[in-house]
Amino acid sequence: MPFKTHFDIPDHLIYINTPGNGLMPRSHYHWRSEREASFFAPEGNLRDLQPQFIQHVRQDIAACFGTDSKRVYCTPNFSFGFNVLLEGLPKNSRFLIIEGDYPSLNYPIISRGFAYQTVEISERIEEDLWHKIETDAPDVLAISMVQYISGLKIDLSFIKKLKAAFPNLLIIGDGTQFIGTEPFDFDSSGFDAVGTSGYKWLMAGFGNGFIMLSSAMEHTIYQDAKKKQRPQETMWINKTILHTYFEPGHQDTLSHGTLQQSLLFLQRLGLQHVKTHLDSLRAYAYGLFKERQLLLPIAANRDIKSSIINLQINPDLYPKLTEKGVCCFPRGTGIRIGLHLYNDTTDIDRLIHIVDHL
Ligand SMILES: Cc1ncc(COP(=O)(O)O)c(C=O)c1O
Numbered sequence: 001m002p003f004k005t006h007f008d009i010p011d012h013l014i015y016i017n018t019p020g021n022g023l024m025p026r027s028h029y030h031w032r033s034e035r036e037a038s039f040f041a042p043e044g045n046l047r048d049l050q051p052q053f054i055q056h057v058r059q060d061i062a063a064c065f066g067t068d069s070k071r072v073y074c075t076p077n078f079s080f081g082f083n084v085l086l087e088g089l090p091k092n093s094r095f096l097i098i099e100g101d102y103p104s105l106n107y108p109i110i111s112r113g114f115a116y117q118t119v120e121i122s123e124r125i126e127e128d129l130w131h132k133i134e135t136d137a138p139d140v141l142a143i144s145m146v147q148y149i150s151g152l153k154i155d156l157s158f159i160k161k162l163k164a165a166f167p168n169l170l171i172i173g174d175g176t177q178f179i180g181t182e183p184f185d186f187d188s189s190g191f192d193a194v195g196t197s198g199y200k201w202l203m204a205g206f207g208n209g210f211i212m213l214s215s216a217m218e219h220t221i222y223q224d225a226k227k228k229q230r231p232q233e234t235m236w237i238n239k240t241i242l243h244t245y246f247e248p249g250h251q252d253t254l255s256h257g258t259l260q261q262s263l264l265f266l267q268r269l270g271l272q273h274v275k276t277h278l279d280s281l282r283a284y285a286y287g288l289f290k291e292r293q294l295l296l297p298i299a300a301n302r303d304i305k306s307s308i309i310n311l312q313i314n315p316d317l318y319p320k321l322t323e324k325g326v327c328c329f330p331r332g333t334g335i336r337i338g339l340h341l342y343n344d345t346t347d348i349d350r351l352i353h354i355v356d357h358l
Contacts, residue, residue, distance in 0.1 A: 003269065003277060003341040014347050014354075017327040018338035019148060019177060019308050022203040024258070033117050035254060046253070054255045058065075059262045061210050062155075064186030064263045064271075071213045073246035074256050078176045079104040079194040083212030084246050085172070086112060088221030089140065095168075096129065096138040102148045103175050109142060110355075123301050126158040133166055140170045145194075146177035149332040151299050151308030153178070153312060156189065163190030170217060176200060176209075180266065182275035192217040201340060202305070204262040207255030211246065218242060274341050276306050281339050285309065285348045292355070295324050296334070310334045317358055324354050 006025040009015050016025055039046045044051075054074055060148050062069035086108050095116040109116055117136055119128045132140065141162075148152045159171060173194040175184070180201030187195055195211035198204035213221075226241050237324035238246070266274065282305055289295050294311045313321075315330035322328075327335045337351075 002344065003032055003274070004344055006265075007342045009342060011328060012325045015323055015327045016337040016339065016343060016347065017329055018174055018200055018340040019151075019331075020200075020338075022180075022200045023342055024203050024205055024262075025128045025129060027265065028203070028205075028258055028261055031317045032254065032258060035257055039254065042356070046342070049341050050250055050253055051234055054247075054251050054256060057256045060260050061212070064267060065179070065212060067187050067212050070240075071215070071218060073193070073211050073213075073243070074251050074259075075209045075211055075246060076199040076207055076252070076255075077199075077209045078174060078195045078211075079108075081209060081246060082172075082174070083108050083220065085193055085195070085211065087113075087212075088224075088225075088242075088245060090203050090220070091169075093139040094136075096132055096136070096141045098143050098147070099115035099124070102174060105144060120290075121150065121152060121298065124296055125170075126155050130158075130162065132214065133162070133169060134136055138169070140172060142172040142174075144174040144177060146180075146308060147307040148177055148308070149336065150296055150310055151177075151336070152302070155304050159190040160188075161190075167238050168268075170220065171329060176308065177308060180274075182263070183271040186212045187214075198259040198262065199207050201338075202259060202262045203265075203340075204259040205255065207252050208259040210259070213242075231286060254285070269341070277341055278339060281343060281345065281348070282307065282309075284345050285339060288298075288348060291307075292352075293333075294355070305342060307340050308336060310336050311355070313355060320358060321354065326354060 007023055008026050038044050055075055056070040058072045059073045073081060093114060095114050097109060097116055097117040097118055099120050107235065117132065117138065118131050122128060124156050143154060170192045171190060173191045175194045175196040179196040192214040193211060196209055198208040199206050221240060222245060230241060260323060261355045289311060294313065296310045296312060299305065310332055312334045315335060318335060321335065328335050
């Protein structure tokens with residue numbers, strides 16, 4: 001069954017705005033309606049089962065992305081988890097970041113006064129990062145796995161090599177534009193932290209996300225707090241110190257339940273099948289966009305490609321595109337689109353027809 005059949009997308013729309021926010025499958029609508037009704041019923045016990053429910057979500061995240069649920073934290077979005085992580089790192093940590101990376105990633109580092117250096121985004125980003133790490137020895141590298149404007153995707157095998165060569169370097173990945181597009185195994189990835197929001201490629205709406213930490217990262221952060229007396233109240237007896245920071249209060253079960261439904265949905269379809277679909281759709285789209293010289297060289301010249309494409313169409317034409325039912329967004333020097341599992345070659349053909357007649 002084509003992936004698209006799981007979604008209700010009206011014929012007049014070409015939905016290619018997943019880098020902004022993703023669509024939810026129809027089954028989420030049913031699950032959420034039923035869940036709301038049961039949650040609302042005073043005689044029901046769903047409200048009381050909140051801790052167990054969130055624990056199951058952590059377990060499903062861990063199972064989906066190859067890690068231990070003890071090192072997974074449910075957060076309302078990427079930014080929350082990342083800010084909490086930063087607060088726990090030694091204040092004298094020196095960072096390496098990418099110039100122009102997503103503000104939720106760079107700004108909290110800069111605004112907290114951490115020492116940092118930047119690397120310019122380029123086709124040779126991996127070489128440049130390696131060189132800077134070799135010469136300046138930063139403590140932490142913090143980067144988006146896929147850049148939100150250009151769609152440049154970091155070579156994930158590079159991260160493994162980097163970790164092997166510089167085992168003390170802490171590597172933080174923002175997976176918000178990546179997680180949900182292909183299989184990903186956190187524990188063997190070389191990353192020490194990967195966080196994501198759930199509303200884009202995970203198709204889970206707002207209010208949910210998570211962060212996964214390596215044992216080394218868990219050991220490094222919040223060292224002072226770990227030396228102090230832990231809370232004595234029995235209701236917090238099962239909370240680790242890190243849980244008191246990353247999940248300081250009750251989590252929204254409807255929202256995190258939606259994330260869980262997404263993970264189950266993706267596992268049913270198979271993340272490898274999703275990747276295969278996206279690879280072939282991207283190859284088709286790249287061919288047509290290349291003929292028209294619509295591609296950004298920085299992304300087009302690299303073999304490793306993400307699902308984000310920044311089409312070099314004047315951003316001022318954005319209202320015209322929306323008028324014609326193209327859900328996209330102006331970013332940088334062009335119009336940013338994203339191809340997800342609910343897209344197919346028909347969407348590309350229709351988009352090309354519209355673009356050719358702009
Ligand atoms: C790379 C990247 N990180 C993070 C986010 C969003 O983070 P949050 O959901 O915490 O606002 C975006 C959203 O566009 C993004 O592109």
